[in-house]
Amino acid sequence: MVTQKPGKFIVGSIVTFLIIFGVIKIVLLSSQDAGKQAVTPESMTAEDVAERIKPIAQTYIGEAPVVAAVVEEEEIVGGGQQIVTQVCSMCHSSGMMNSPKLGSKADWAPRIEKGIETLYSNAINGINMMPARGGRPDLSDDDIKAAVDYMVSLAK
Numbered sequence: 001m002v003t004q005k006p007g008k009f010i011v012g013s014i015v016t017f018l019i020i021f022g023v024i025k026i027v028l029l030s031s032q033d034a035g036k037q038a039v040t041p042e043s044m045t046a047e048d049v050a051e052r053i054k055p056i057a058q059t060y061i062g063e064a065p066v067v068a069a070v071v072e073e074e075e076i077v078g079g080g081q082q083i084v085t086q087v088c089s090m091c092h093s094s095g096m097m098n099s100p101k102l103g104s105k106a107d108w109a110p111r112i113e114k115g116i117e118t119l120y121s122n123a124i125n126g127i128n129m130m131p132a133r134g135g136r137p138d139l140s141d142d143d144i145k146a147a148v149d150y151m152v153s154l155a156k
Contacts, residue, residue, distance in 0.1 A: 080150030083143055087134045092151065097129040100155075108155035116152070123148050 042048075084092070084102070091099045100107035111119060123144045126132035133139045134147075 080146035083147040084150050087136050088147055103154040105155050119148050120145050
């Protein structure tokens with residue numbers, strides 16, 4: 001049976017300790033270097049931080065909120081055709097959210113049967129998912145009526 005001398009055990013323990021200490025030192029120095037190379041944001045004001053962490057998208061359960069379209073000093077001048085083109089066609093050209101499609105007699109017939117005043121009222125005050133005045137509060141009642149008249153003429 002071979003026995004180890006206590007001197008070899010102490011030397012082996014010291015060498016093992018130095019190796020472990022060296023590895024830990026290398027890891028810590030690498031961590032410090034990584035921290036020095038990190039990019040800091042330009043501004044840490046509350047508004048800038050909120051802008052950076054805001055969600056990419058939002059999900060609505062139930063009715064979607066009505067958001068008025070942003071109008072940049074642009075006035076709609078002209079008759080119902082221009083209003084329909086600029087405001088109403090976004091939904092009514094594709095039938096979005098069950099809106100009656102432009103020019104579709106089948107979609108418009110049940111609505112026309114209720115009378116033109118009902119159509120005017122629904123367009124001015126909103127109905128179901130359609131916002132009041134098509135989401136454009138700056139449009140007058142006459143503008144809305146002209147747009148309704150134009151859409152009804154396309155369905156006849």
